[in-house]
Amino acid sequence: MIIQQTSCKQCGICCTKGGPALHGADIDLLRQGSIPRKNLITIRKGEFAYNPVAEMVQATQSEIVKLKGSGGDWTCCYYDPESQGCSIYDNRPLACVILQCWNPDATLALVEKDLLSRLDIVSGDKFLVKLITEYELACPLPDCEKLSIDLQNNSESMIANLEDLVNRDLQFRNNVVAGSDTVLDEEMFLFGRPLFQIVQSFGLLVSQYENRLRLKMKKL
Ligand code: SF4
Ligand code: SF4
Known part of the structure; x- marks a missing residue:
């Protein structure tokens, strides 16, 4: 019998697939210093990146600022492999809050929407x-x-x-x-x-x- 997933199993797999993009709702996390700029990486407009809506790698339509990976890996820099948890759980970005791997509708609706740019962040x-x-x-x-x-x-x-x-x-x-x-x-x-x-x-x-x-x- 196949059991349908209906809640987060806290396996941490989503955190190993790359840090989330930042959106307008995340600006206070940056201003308050919960997420310092040294832990961010920018994907410039036009750079190739995986688009989960199109399910392919393509040129980005907007600049994307996201959380860095750890070392040479894609795993989010805030992922703690020992506890398989998020080290900034209470201050995690919007994209992480809404993520439900068993129901990706909300995540897909957010792709390339209301993204924070570098100039928004350093204004x-x-x-x-x-x-x-x-x-x-x-x-x-x-x-x-x-x-x-x-x-x-x-x-x-x-x-x-x-x-x-x-x-x-x-x-x-x-x-x-x-x-x-x-x-x-x-x-x-x-x-x-x-x-x-x-x-x-x-x-x-x-x-x-x-x-x-x-x-x-x-x-x-
Ligand atoms: S959202 Fe899914 S992949 Fe991410 S921790 Fe929860 S169960 Fe694991
Ligand atoms: S911020 Fe936390 S929840 Fe979001 S990808 Fe990184 S480790 Fe996972």
């Missing part, structure tokens, strides 16, 4: 607003959908342009991180993943030669 902090704005101007995210198609043609000029952008992205980060411990702690929130990490998912190999990152297509 009032002129230095960080300026920093994020300058970063987006200096190091825009390339069109990931176009890139994934065009790179199949292995165009040398396209890879050279992308190499310039990857190096500019790294240089910008190094410059600002060197001048501020806060920026160092919050780099993944302020700027998202470095471009040299993102391009590797498009089949590009990254190597370093004389202080410059080099890109080339992986051989099939």
